Amino acid sequence: MERAQHWRLKRKVIQHYDALSKVYNALYGYEQSLKIEEALKFVNINLSDVVLDVGCGTGILFKHIFNSAGLIVGIDISSQTLNVAKKTLRGIGLDKISLIRADADFLPFKDRIFDKVFAITLLQNMPNPTLTVNEIMRVAKDDAEIVLTGLKKFFSKESFLKILEESGMSFHLLNTGDNIKCHIAICGKRESWVKI
Numbered sequence: 001m002e003r004a005q006h007w008r009l010k011r012k013v014i015q016h017y018d019a020l021s022k023v024y025n026a027l028y029g030y031e032q033s034l035k036i037e038e039a040l041k042f043v044n045i046n047l048s049d050v051v052l053d054v055g056c057g058t059g060i061l062f063k064h065i066f067n068s069a070g071l072i073v074g075i076d077i078s079s080q081t082l083n084v085a086k087k088t089l090r091g092i093g094l095d096k097i098s099l100i101r102a103d104a105d106f107l108p109f110k111d112r113i114f115d116k117v118f119a120i121t122l123l124q125n126m127p128n129p130t131l132t133v134n135e136i137m138r139v140a141k142d143d144a145e146i147v148l149t150g151l152k153k154f155f156s157k158e159s160f161l162k163i164l165e166e167s168g169m170s171f172h173l174l175n176t177g178d179n180i181k182c183h184i185a186i187c188g189k190r191e192s193w194v195k196i
Contacts, residue, residue, distance in 0.1 A: 006127045010103070013125045014078050017057070021080035024058050028121075032060045035120055035182050038174060039147045042186045045069050049115040054104045054136055055122035059085030059097075066092050069116070075102040104132050109139045117146045121182060123163065124154035133167040142189050149182040157183060 020027070045051065045068040053061045056074030058081050065072065074097065076082050082099050089097055102108050104122060117140045123129040133148065140146055146169070150160040157173075160183045164171045171187040 009127045010077065017076075017078035018080040021058065021078065021084050024081065024084065025060065029058075029060055031181060032057075032120060033064070034180050035149055035184060036061055036064050036118075038176060038180055039118070039120075039149075039184050039186065040064060042172070042174065043116060043145050043147060045116055050113065051116045051118070052107075052109075052114040052139065054107070054117060054119040054132075055125070056085060056099070057081045057121075059088035059099075061118055061120060062088060062097055063092060066097070070096065072097045073100065073114075074098070075100045075104065075107065077101065077103050105135055107135055107139050111138055112141045112144075114140050115144055117144060119146075119148050121149055121151060123148065123160075124151045129163050130166045133163060133169070137167060137169060137189065140189065144188065146187040148185045148187055151182055153181065155183060160185070 045065050047068065047070050049069050051065060051069045051072045053072065053074040056076050059074060062072060062074065074085060079101055082101055085099055100108065104119070104126065117136050119136055123132060126132040136146060148164070161173065164185055164187065169187040169189060171185045174184040174186065176182070176184055
């Protein structure tokens, strides 16, 4: 994909989520919570964990893990969704959550610093999902747990698995029912993880 087209797609995503930000939770909050709750059945978050939410949007994940994590960093490319996330934080506290406007393909962090990384409903918005997954892997510690989802209406199971396989991660694809509209993978860099 040529560079100009790449950035055109990203600008479109920014405009879409900026426009949707104030009604996003009403439209998709329940659906997003279902995905998060399913993933959290397989991921243990500890008070010592530094957690990254890539494409944090309006901050729905924060409500689910606020009391479990040590520090949470949310990044999103949409300034308007981050504004909604700030309002969410006012309700649960600001002391252990930081929000940063950033591009998921160019994360402003050093290598291997996050214990857990979540990218919920992000990949279908990215021009090159494999590039995005590789960037997520870069900032995750070697023993980190990484939760990736891909909308079923956008990714077939095979195309989602191909992205995961191209990244070189080990992963476990959850068997989700029809009520969950995403493929959910719990991933890691460790070779001991079982690929399904």
